[in-house]
Amino acid sequence: MTDRAETEARVMALIEPFNKKGIEATEETRFAQDLEWDSLTVLDFVANIEDEFDIVITMNQQAEIETVGQLIDAVGKLRATE
Amino acid sequence: MSDLFSKFDPLIETREQLLSTGITDPFGLVMEEVVSPTVAICNGRRTILLGTYNYMGMTFDPDVIAAGKTALDEFGSGTTGSRVLNGTYVGHKAVEDALKDFYAMDHAMVFSTGYQANLGIISTMAGKDDYIILDIDSHASIYDGCALGNAQIVPFRHNDIDALEKRLRRLPPEAGKLVVLEGVYSMLGDIAPLKEMVAVCKAAGAMVLVDEAHSMGFIGENGRGVAEAQGVIDDVDFIIGTFSKSVGTVGGFCVSNHPKFEILRLVCRPYVFTASLPPSVVATAATSIRKLMHGKSKRDHLWENSKKLHGGLKALGFTLGTDEPQSAIIAVIMPDLERGAAMWEALLNEGLYVNLARPPATPAGMTLLRCSLCAEHSAAQVDEILGMFEAAGRATGCIS
Secondary structure (H helix, E strand, O other): OOHHHHHHHHHHHHHHHHOOOOOOOOOOOEOOOOOOOOHHHHHHHHHHHHHHHOOOOOHHHHOOOOEHHHHHHHHHHHHHOO | OOOHHHHHHHHHHHHHHHHHOOOOOOOOOOEEEEEEOOEEEEOOEEEEEOEOOOOOOOOOOHHHHHHHHHHHHHHOOOOOOEOOOOOOOHHHHHHHHHHHHHHOOOEEEEEOOHHHHHHHHHHHHOOOOOEEEEEOOOOHHHHHHHHHOOOEEEEEOOOOHHHHHHHHHHOOOOOOEEEEEEOEEOOOOEEOOHHHHHHHHHHOOOEEEEEOOOOOOOOOOOOOOHHHHOOOHHHOOEEEEEOOOOOOOOOEEEEEOOOOHHHHHHHOHHHHOOEOOOHHHHHHHHHHHHHHOOOHHHHHHHHHHHHHHHHHHHHHOOOEOOOOOOOOEEEEEEOOHHHHHHHHHHHHHHOEEOEEEOOOOOHHHOEEEEEEOOOOOOHHHHHHHHHHHHHHHHHHOOOO
């Protein structure tokens, strides 16, 4: 598995418990519009992502992330700078 | 062409829906007369005030009033200028001296409101490459301070020491870090584990700011706040506070022991680019702060009130924000906005004013009836309050 595929698998697994609508999550899935997450859900989810990968995603960075694919890319970059 | 007001349509709709039931607007209360720190006339009715921030009941203190009147006569109604130009009178220096004495700290800087104190200090202290690490339940003024500046913002789960420690550890060791905490979180009335959190911050080389707005005058041996009560005030770099709660007027401040603190007077925009407080306000504040230093018996009585109300509401079957009373704020958790508003109105009809708090001000989307006690509430008034809660709770079906 490539690094990106591995990151993607772990991100998808963390989305699942918050995927209350049970939609098929893809790289194009948007957190706000498609998953319909509110700010509190986002907070819990981001905390889990941060702990999973031992990174920090600042609110400034979060503002730039709209889709699952963008999150996977951001996590990849943040892990590379560790 | 789109109407710029369209973005407020969902809120307008929620409000219209609520008010269409014929309920009194919870955000439109007018006090016709204020009888004392604990009683006002609302809609022609004598109403016990249980939703003010007048924790120490200083608003009608005769010495405080006299100081304000004298200053009004001697210095006029306003300064019409910035603190750094023509807006610093002897009274402004006197209230800063009172704060330095109150907190036993080297520096004090007075802002025109508490909101501006957070806005100013947070936006100025943390620059572009610095990090602000803050509790997710922080007050709007803290978030707005972050938004006004351009630092990197890192939130952590409410009161979670481990989450704070982890985030500090993951940040670049060489980066500047400001951790922003509150002594009392005003929605649920819970306090922060400052002893552990401040230690974690210091170990990570971060500076610490604690907003003690809701604890000043009440919590701690000398009323300096939760940081004092937990024995870590000497490790706190900035304490933010307000005159609009225990002090009983309006204004905000920051106290600090940092040797370079005074430079902030020249670089902090919410301090520079606004008019200073009126002379009467700083005179009442200084008098009130000096009296609060000797407020031990009032503090003790306020704790008694808090314990009595908390225990009484719990016994009636209400769900409260904290298991034990931790501050002068007791939050009653309502099942939803509709029943919260109904209960709020029923209490008002009984002759009791509390705060109805709703999202986004509240955590986790909760609707709260927030009760804040005053040192001037008598034990008999607290009994009366409990009776009103019982009657309103049964009438609205909030308790059985």
